[in-house]
Amino acid sequence: MSASEDAIWVRDRYYILATSALADDRTRVLKHGDTFAVFDRRGDVRTVGTGQQGLFHGDTRMLSRLELFVGGARPLLLSSTVTDDNSVLAVDLANPDLDLGDGLLLARDTVHILRAVCVWQKTCSMRLRLHSFGSEVVRLPLQLSFDADFADMFEVRGTPRERRGDILIPVVGDAAVRLSYRGLDRRTRSAAIRFDPPPELMTASTAQWNIQLEPGQEQVVRVEVTCDDGAGAAAGAVLRFEDARAARVASIGASGACEIETSNEVFDAWLRRSASDLRMMLSDTPTGPYPYAGVPWFSCPFGRDGIVTAFETLWVDPDIAAGVLRFLSATQATAVIAEKDAEPGKILHEMRSGEMAALGEVPFGSYYGTADATPLFVMLAAAHLEATGDLALAAMLWPHVERALGWIEKYGDVDGDGLVEYERHTERGLANQGWKDSPDSVSHADGELAHAPIALCEVQAYVHAAWGGAARMAAALGRDDRAAACQARADAVRERFEAAFWCEEIGTYAIALDGAKRPCQVRSSNAGHVLWCGTASPGRAEQVGRALMADDSFTGWGVRTLSARERRYNPMSYHNGSVWPHDNALVAAGLARYGMREPAVAILRGLFEASQHVELHRLPELFCGFPRRPAEGPTRYPVACSPQAWAAGAVYLLLQSCLGLTVDGAACAVRFTYPVLPDFLERVCIRGLRVADARVDLELHRHPGGVGLHVTRREGRVEVFAVQ
Secondary structure (H helix, E strand, C coil): CCCCCCCCCCCCCCCCCCCCCHHHCCEEEEEECCEEEEEECCCCECCCCCCCCEEEECCEEEECEEEEEECCECCEEEEEEECCCCCCEEEEEECCCEEEECCEEECCCCEEEEEEEEEECCEEEEEEEEEECCCCCEEEEEEEEEECCCCEHHHHCCCCCCCCCEECCCEECCCEEEEEEECCCCCEEEEEEEEECCCCEECCCEEEEEEEECCCCEEEEEEEEEEECCCCCCCCCCCCHHHHHHHHHHHHCCCCCCEEEECCHHHHHHHHHHHHHHHHHEEEECCEEEECCECCCECCCEHHHHHHHHHHHCCCCHHHHHHHHHHHHHCCCCCCEHHHCECCCCCCCEECCCHHHHHCCCCCCEECCCCCHHHHHHHHHHHHHHHHCCHHHHHHHHHHHHHHHHHHHHHHCCCCCCCCCECCCCCCCCCCCCCCCCCCCCECCCCCECCCCEEEHHHHHHHHHHHHHHHHHHHHCCCHHHHHHHHHHHHHHHHHHHHHHEECCCCEECCEECCCCCEECCCECHHHHHHHCCCCCHHHHHHHHHHHHCCCCECCCCEECECCCCCCCCCCCCCCCCECHHHHHHHHHHHHHCCCHHHHHHHHHHHHHHHCCCHHHCCCCCECCCCCCCCCCCCECCCCCCCEHHHHCHHHHHHHHHHCEEEECCCCEEEEECCCCCCCCCEEEEEEEEECCEEEEEEEEEECCEEEEEEEEEECCCEEEEEC
């Protein structure tokens, strides 16, 4: 986007600019590791919509244009989809009516073009299969136009730069082009494009073929684009499309997750897409797999997002949580670094690898500006131990847990009032440092923005749960004195929280306390996280549940981030009235924890029905919070990530909450407490549920009196209990 186009000023410099509607520009996404691609439905990369299309690697757009033309025109779109396993983008195209000159006319739909694309190990492989259904010889000009702007992801998102590096002179061969850029960080990034067969005309921006097809004849054109971010790690062997796809599919089959099948085929489609999206978002790191947050804007490690995704999927695949815990332990802050909002013991917020991060133009190379990731890390460490009984990993994590608790005590609670507050230490950092990190997401009832230091209600609940989880970890590791001390801290935090945050006037907890310790008496979904952590007293939990499910908060699709009764409510905003699937999953888990199963089922129903109105059954990062209207789907949010890891994981936590399912690794037991199934699920089958070293297959059936449970297979010692 040029400086003269749609120029606006936004207080948050990391706001994602939207100059046209994504809702009118549906995209297709492929990802592997640190490489992902965003195409339009034809499989092209074009500068349209929000400008998010491109082939990206290492937070850099390696291709900003890749357009296919036949006879100088865009081909006609017949169909477009991504396979269920997210391995291939498949697009059916046809030629339009073409005047080829010299009196030659080619009628539309004479030549079928099957475009198939796969991303694997830094390379985007594309195959064009052209098939003539004409009765005479067809001569078809075919052209691929390409370009690379090598824009940093923050540039793509709209952050301006005073200076950039240099686009180098392209290197053009008979069947290949190399486009390169030398950044201000002295790294040379490049995209090497190879063509087979060699084009008849090859330039720095165009490859052209004159395809001749006999009646019924096929011809294949292959293109491979390999990314090099200049970091020193060489790309693997460049594979043709068929080999890349085979390698991609083979990598998918190695998952250790249990399988879920139900009586509802549409629900199963949501489950399959969610599982595929989670596998796609998982990226290998030196410490194990980590779920990157979301494509396109957040395809990198985020501490909070990874932890929440791990919680959502803990019962399905505990290896995700183990990878998250190892990665965040390895990147835990060890020193005070103001420009990174880092302090000893603090858990990472975001890690970027692009040029702007390397130069310090944005603080997100390794950025720690979050108040919630640190207690959430402790919570996850405890939850993983309880679910798996893995004492070896718990012992490895314990020093990091202690450092995280040290951060909570020393740096998180600077004024010593028993609450954890945040205030950024760099003006380039995030002003708000909870999961709702928009600059206007924390306010008073009159709309006045809260001023730092800010204590969020859910952060106090996370801290309460962290101390309690640490107590259980310490006891399991034989540290009884430490366990008692941690439990005492948990009890003290809970008492302090109840006294400071409860607002009888609005029947729920304040979203926050501002810097003057004034409660922000605003009805928000944040209070649902308090229920998830078990921090609320039972009587108040019921009031919170009623507030969350009231018409001003529950849209019919899900719970809004902010009640429609509040001054800053805007259903089209990022955090002040929108609906987030992961947020709703945590709210549902909180409701179920206090015995409110039917509201949890209502949230599951709303999101399930929302999944039927979105492409590929893929729930996006968020959607707008308008009230549900008859015979319509939810309103899309223009720059939502899709796929998003914690949106994909939401279905698993929702189902777990309705079933009252817990896995106890130490006791080798599975428990179902007051399970409930919605009326659209007659049966749920869970196969290969991991319980320590054992596996178990289960079937649950809904009947008028409740839910029936049958164990259909056991491998190893595992007990199954149900409380009806």
